[in-house]
Amino acid sequence: MNPTEHPPDTPAEQPANTAGGAGPAPYLEVDGLSVSYRAGGGEIPAVRGVSFGLASGSKLGVAGESGCGKSTVALALLRLLPRSARIGGRVLLDGDDVLDMRWGRLRAVRWAGASIVFQGAMHSLNPVQRVGDQIAEPLLVHGSAAPAQARAQVSELLEQVGLPAWRERSYPHELSGGQRQRAMIAMALACRPRLIIADEPTTALDVMIQAQILRLIDELVTGLDISMLMISHDLSVLAETCDRLAVMYAGRIVEEGPADEVFAAARHPYSAALSAAFPRVGDPASRRAPRGLPGDPPDPSELPSGCSFRPRCPEVQERCSEVDPVLWPAGPGRRAACVQVLSPEQEHSAAVRPQPQPEETG
Numbered sequence: 001m002n003p004t005e006h007p008p009d010t011p012a013e014q015p016a017n018t019a020g021g022a023g024p025a026p027y028l029e030v031d032g033l034s035v036s037y038r039a040g041g042g043e044i045p046a047v048r049g050v051s052f053g054l055a056s057g058s059k060l061g062v063a064g065e066s067g068c069g070k071s072t073v074a075l076a077l078l079r080l081l082p083r084s085a086r087i088g089g090r091v092l093l094d095g096d097d098v099l100d101m102r103w104g105r106l107r108a109v110r111w112a113g114a115s116i117v118f119q120g121a122m123h124s125l126n127p128v129q130r131v132g133d134q135i136a137e138p139l140l141v142h143g144s145a146a147p148a149q150a151r152a153q154v155s156e157l158l159e160q161v162g163l164p165a166w167r168e169r170s171y172p173h174e175l176s177g178g179q180r181q182r183a184m185i186a187m188a189l190a191c192r193p194r195l196i197i198a199d200e201p202t203t204a205l206d207v208m209i210q211a212q213i214l215r216l217i218d219e220l221v222t223g224l225d226i227s228m229l230m231i232s233h234d235l236s237v238l239a240e241t242c243d244r245l246a247v248m249y250a251g252r253i254v255e256e257g258p259a260d261e262v263f264a265a266a267r268h269p270y271s272a273a274l275s276a277a278f279p280r281v282g283d284p285a286s287r288r289a290p291r292g293l294p295g296d297p298p299d300p301s302e303l304p305s306g307c308s309f310r311p312r313c314p315e316v317q318e319r320c321s322e323v324d325p326v327l328w329p330a331g332p333g334r335r336a337a338c339v340q341v342l343s344p345e346q347e348h349s350a351a352v353r354p355q356p357q358p359e360e361t362g
């Protein structure tokens, strides 16, 4: 992978520091991240110039519908993308560019610098290996523990995630979905990473178990002072768990800011629609029934001219087909990529670029 390669149709994005203002350098800093997949003789621009920062110990939620590029961002952070992916931009982990790292350094960073909890633990765990051996693996690979020590640490990790120590001898199929996800969390914690990336960690679970797993993740990352990037299509879950939110649409961040504010008073019509689609359960202030958003996200290889959300936007204006807004200040610590947050002067400034591929899709 060549870190200097940008997909040809990827414009530079305004830096969006989601770390939350001045202070120490963020532990994770993503700058102009672009990923395209080679498929069917063409290129699918899955992520288009995404930038954000994550301060040590803080929690950022990344929301958006299926296909908006969330998982691609997560995989790019640890260079876990398939070979068909072309990646550009920078992913700084504690100041070191992951996209530029040599193999040895990259192996050291995975699990120990940052680890990922994927959706659907059944697919992430090896079905023919005992759970304890799988949790011990990162400890042994990183040489941070001798086999006897690793055993003791596995018992401790299992206890931390609420599983009895004897479960180390179980195979994944002997555990329930929630227990498997707990085992995945134990594995992700094994090398005491400074960052956990949780990609839809509760998607495959029923609602009661979802709540337990989310509480567990929240307690662990808070207690151990680990930074977290949590990905979900459910804005209300992220608003409850995270300090800040970034909302993605068609491969870009379209809004970011403090979690409560974005959820309660979105500045981008897409974030508002997501928030309406996922009201907070049990919140008396949120008595509204869920409201779906008509239509589907665009095919990434056939984006409409101007703003990508325009064809579904309930607040669309004429100029939305002409301008393609980047993230722009939308209140203290907030940004949104919508012409509505711009003054007419700003609209003609560098804040707004013409869409590089202006073909109409119908």
Ligand SMILES: Nc1ncnc2c1ncn2[C@@H]1O[C@H](COP(=O)(O)OP(=O)(O)OP(=O)(O)O)[C@@H](O)[C@H]1O
Binding pocket: 037, 038, 039, 044, 046, 064, 065, 066, 067, 068, 069, 070, 071, 072, 073, 082, 084, 233, 300
């Ligand atoms: N290996 C691949 N080859 C080609 N296209 C891909 C590949 N992986 C993802 N894509 C495409 O890239 C875009 C972004 O996909 P991605 O999985 O990152 O989205 P997502 O928001 O995580 O969706 P979901 O919530 O369904 O996982 C989609 O259009 C998807 O079809």
